[in-house]
Amino acid sequence: MRRSIVRVVAMVVLGQVAVFSQVEPDQDASVSANMAVSYELTHIVNSSYARAGDVTNDNWLDNYFLQTISSYMIVEAKVREKLRMHVKFLGALMFTLPDEASPNGSPVKYVFGNMRGAYLSYAFGEAANPAADLTIGYFPFNYSPETRALGAYLFKSGTYPGYVMSGDGEARLAGIHLATRLPEIIYHDLFFTTEIDIWPVYDMSLSYLARYGVGEVLEINAGAMFYRLLRTYQGYRAYRQTFIGDVVLSDNLEKVAFVEDGDTTWYSKSGVKLMGRACLDINKIVKSSRLGENDLKLYAEAAVLGVKNYTGYYEDIFERIPLMVGFNVPTFGLLDVLAVEGEYYGSPYKNDADPRGAPVPYESHEYEYMLFNEEVIVDSDDPYKTLTDVRAGAGQKAKDDNFRWALWAEKTIKDRFTISAKVASDHLRVLRSDGEYDSHERLFSPTEWYWQLRLFASIF
């Protein structure tokens, strides 16, 4: 009976949503709303991620299940066809990893509300074919729609240390985006964004992206990002305060500077990222009606996460170049997408965004030590020991984690229901209690993997 009442209430609510899903309260304005729900089930099959505070416990994530039930509400307003406002809300119930410091090993339930977009866009010139488009706020941007798990490096990465994120190609940016096409076949995108996710926050970055042949047989993208070009005073002070103190030198000197033969090299979190990408749509050459729209796409992307070398931690530029290749296997309409992706990223360091905002790697793979309160723990009977030089403690894992792979399948039914499945050894990160991704990735070799099933339904 209770479930029936819930159904009735849901029907009434949806009915009311339908009432205002298309409304024109002003003569020159319109508002549209959409709602969607999704269910995601993740099964971590094999992971050697060691539990915090107990590095010998490196199989606690094996056969671990995670679940997330999400609802989305998207509201868009258009004023005179040139001004658009967009807000996207997200509410979710999830079962995610427990606090690693607690003895609890079971998934923990969290409920959170989040915002996935709040921005306004203005079209210069004719609304139907604008000369330029200006977007301000918190907005999604995806230059790599083919990406399913690996790639999209320009915005989903950091420098010094260089980390990369996995997931689809959509990045969420805060700031300003100016887009234009000149000539018609080349897209130009200019971004001035502020860092709101990774410490230290509020540093400003300037980015430029050129895209040739979007939607054509051959698409080529090239981009540059002056990451953290403008450093906020608080950002600059963040790691200097922690590691340097009031004077230039401190006990933690090796964390922010490399001293050799009397020479001191100071690291900086700012850097220049470069990106190159190509996508060949063989389907458009073959032009077979049997093939699905996404079949036979071959795409590749590479990036440089910091062009400048630094003595000590960042001496080899090739250790800062992630490369990925992807291919959409033809399914002849059975599936919308069946993608296979692979990545090589030869960084010897953990692929984590440093929680302190420092410009040096946070901790090594093979040797770990507790950094909370800067205490060092040594136990001769314990398999781990302290390490001050993260590079020396890279170990075998630093090589094993260079290769990543992912397999993705997706099918949309009746334009509203989408089922997707993924099997991958990528840069898996789990959600925190606030709905944002934890900085630690959980997989460290091609034999560590998970599978994920996602059901998505939009109401309108």
Added chain:
Amino acid sequence: MARITLQAIGNRLVCAAGALMLSGLCARAATDVEFTPRLRVSYNLLQMVNTISSLPNPDDPASASDKTLMHRAFVHNVSGEFGIDGTLHERIRMYVGFRAQIGHSFLYPAYNIDALGTQAKRITAGLTESKGTFIFGDVDQAPFVLTAGYFDLKYNPDAQDLGEYLLSSGCYPGYVFSGGPEMHGVRTTKLAGLWLDADVFEKFRQDLVASVEIFVIPNYDISISYLFETDIREIVTLGGGVSFHRLISANENNTTPASAELPDPDDTTKTIKYTHRGVKLMGRIALDPKPLFSTDIFGERDLRLYAEAAVLGVKNYPIYYENISERIPVMVGFNLPTFKLLDVLAVEGEWYGSTLNNNPYSDVNSPYPVGQEKRAWGSVDDFKWAVSARRTLMEHIAVTARVACDHLRLYDGTAGFEMRERTIYPYEYAWSILLEAYF
């Protein structure tokens, strides 16, 4: 195989009928009911300059190895709001607004002086307003309008940043706020309760408010307030009001805590019972000389001179509240003429001679009607100032810029603001730009 019982079938039929009935009612109601969606996105950029006085541990200023914790610190906030404005009947309206905000908290980790650049991203969501409105009397004249719920109330339309003392300030201690929902937004007050707006007499408006305290603990005390406003030939506006603050306690032990009972220094056989309860008074005036000029070159808000003063507790108490003049904030503002280039360019100043910290809570983060004596800065924080400019574009976009040494309080990582103000000395200030798009 599950058994299908008659009861189960009956339940489903009843529920289906109910759904059809409700849908039908909604469909019929839809012809009488209007729903208007509202949408707003905003981006707020703020930087603090010279803000060195607001230390993480003001009880021990020497403990702060670096007193420039907040100097030149930036704060970015982006928010999205969605609301439904419903007209259910010619007399009944409702509005529900929902807002999500991305910001960062300087308090996380709590008062960690080394964590300035490492403040955690906080995404919060909550209501902006949730209210119902009923019109009594002639619908077009609306002589009486009753609002119930959670709503914004702005009785001083001129106040951009400072002022609006009557409803948002406290008693014992008498704390004041500035700004609005955004850190440097337009001055307004959020209330929960009932609000009767009476516009019966020409050019004499009255408001009766019964509000429930939901922001500053002790929560749920009820205050009763009366305000009035009168207009003289559109040149002079006079307003005033009285608020019986925390007249009705949810828990008298919290409103008048036993821990705030101190010996009377003049008579040791007696004690002083400090309480948060008190009577506040407010008076304001606005002068607009534009009707005297036969010209339309001025903007609607140009040349307005306005002032407001309040008494935050009429009764004196020994020791901490002996001098009523120390409980009287006064503000003055003037809208510089911009000749329609801007909607408003307001310069405001405030003097508030309190000898106590302008924080609702003591440093142990508990409400305490006993005053918290100021630190080394003494009376230098008595004077505040603000310069605000606003421009509306295309009817749906507004840009507000502000430079101010006001009662700035930062986003605390939840859906509200911290209780400690951040700009103390007159040379400590923050500038901000607020970009809003609304529909």
